Amino acid sequence: MKFEAVTIKDIAKALGLSTSTVSRALRDSYEISPETKKLVLDYAEKINYQPNPIALSLKERKSHSIGVIVGEIANNFFSQIINGIESVAKEEGYNVIISQSHESFDKESSNLQYLTSRSIDGLLVSVSAETLNFNNLKAIHDKGMPIVFFDRIVDEIETHKVIVDNFTGAYNATSHLIEMGYSNIAHICNASILSIAKERLAGYLSALKDHGMENDESLIKYCKHGGMIAQELEDALKELLKNKRKPDAIFASSDKLTTGCLRILKKKKISVPNDIGLIGFSNGDLTDLLDPPLSVVRQPAFEMGQLAIRMLLPLIESKYPVTSFETKVLSTELIIRNSTKHQPERVLK
Template sequence: MSPVTIKDIARALNLSTSTVSRALRDSSEMNPETKKMVLDYAQKVNYSPNPMAVSLRASKSKAIGLILPEIANAFFSQLINGIEDVAYAHGYHVVISQSHETYEREVNNLNYLSSRRVDGILVSLSSLTTDLHPFHALMDQGMPFVFVDRVPQQGQVHKITSDNFEASYNATKHLIELGKKRIAHLTSPRYLSITTERLAGYKKALLDYDLTFKEELVKYFHYGGAVAQENEKTIHGLLDQVQPPDALLAASERLTMASLEILHKRNMRIPEEMALVGFTNNAVAGLLNPPLTAVVQPAYQMGEQAAKLLIELIESPQKVNEFQNLILPSLLDIRSSTIGSKPFIS
């Protein structure tokens, strides 16, 4: 059975198509009785507007773009779920692209999405992104943007993040209160927002507990843990120091898993010889050997909030009078990789 069209409704009610169209748009410039007659009949015959026609009339694609470092990551997959649930509820489709931690692919994805006339774009920056001019150029042309998790540290933009400072502070504090003195911090490139914030939380915890910050215990990974050779060389070098660390705080999922793998290769007992805390949303963290103490970010909720804000910017830009910077709390899930088999009492 063919879908009911505006012409069908007009023919059945003996009205012009323009009158029916105005009624379906809820126009205030027409007879209320006629409008009610049209709307009642449209409901009766299950009329549904053609999404392509609606898009063309409103100059909207009803699609939003999403640029992420990768999909094969528990945090980003949960972020996508939150974004898609909100987008779907508002009648939008999500066009997803991956930068794979390269600036060139990120810019190519950005250009592709803008050429496809998406209505707005969500972005989590790659670990190699330092030049934000391509983003600002599109913003200057009126393209709505919301940055999520990895966000620009300079300039005014809309941001949705987790509380990286607090999460790192609490993870470091937990290790210190277990008696750890030489806590290593494994992190992404210096210029990423998450690196700056998580390093600051780590430093503050050391300061609050009168432990000296040691630069040799901080390791920056240029590719954010995406290159196995860099991971192995850097982590083995850290563990081979004359005074090695007694705990590792890995500030990303890739670095967390790389650290666990290398500790197992070296037959190190966790946590007796080396305690480990990692930032990860991986659902199997509690099933690892040993179960992993993890910083769990509110990825799904971040995705929800990012999509809600972007859709508001698209549909009601006049309602957003200032740049939004929403920060959501993370959770420290304490398991055996720091406390061993003993029950933890907070």
């Protein structure tokens, strides 16, 4: 059963005008007399005329839709980003089509394929944890599709990018742990190929070094599915706990890894923060209510989303290929709560 819409032709017929006249009247062209304009406008209003966006898209070769690829919308970080994107998109008359990679390379590829086949005007992408090569993205970009990367960027593709200062975020989180008295600090991160994983690892290492602590490779664990597969995190943690240098604190690199750690530690009856301190990147809205309340590195996700689309639109609307690109870097915020609070030694003081 279809939804019958009124077209410009209906107006033309009803008023005894041509479609061109109606079209121009609606667009307030100088070629149309004020009387005719009023006639058309009033009638259009009366029958609630809505221009058909599909016809317009065909004519303009622009769909006014942009595709967004995120890990999963259930993740607060991404849902906040999407809110930022949508707030701008709506203002500017763009549609947003969201697709989720669920951190799988295959899903990401098929989403990419799907989105481009749906003729979108541009793409906002945060690559999945599993992504090993960027050939698909590169091919699409080379064909002229405007892309802006956010969060998990791709160095190999030259375009605008929006990230946070992952290095400093990780540096501060690690330094905080050190200052709280933790000395064997483990780091659980995403697949090592990811930009965010590299930067956060570097921040972690730099903080250790600056505080005169040595780097111990056995305290660094990679979760190449970003924690989407529960087992990989469980294995990583198991290895850490069996490690001859046993960690007394964990810095986790993502939302899922952080809360995942907490869940496993609880199951193993390991007390946070007394046995092990825990801090991680997270934009969850319940971290303050957890047991214990989590110390987190928070990212300005809403702003990232806004910025990303604000950078994308000029690429879409530019008549000539853009050749100069920039990478915007936003700051993270360190929120200290009880999960990194007291070391046993400190309690005794």
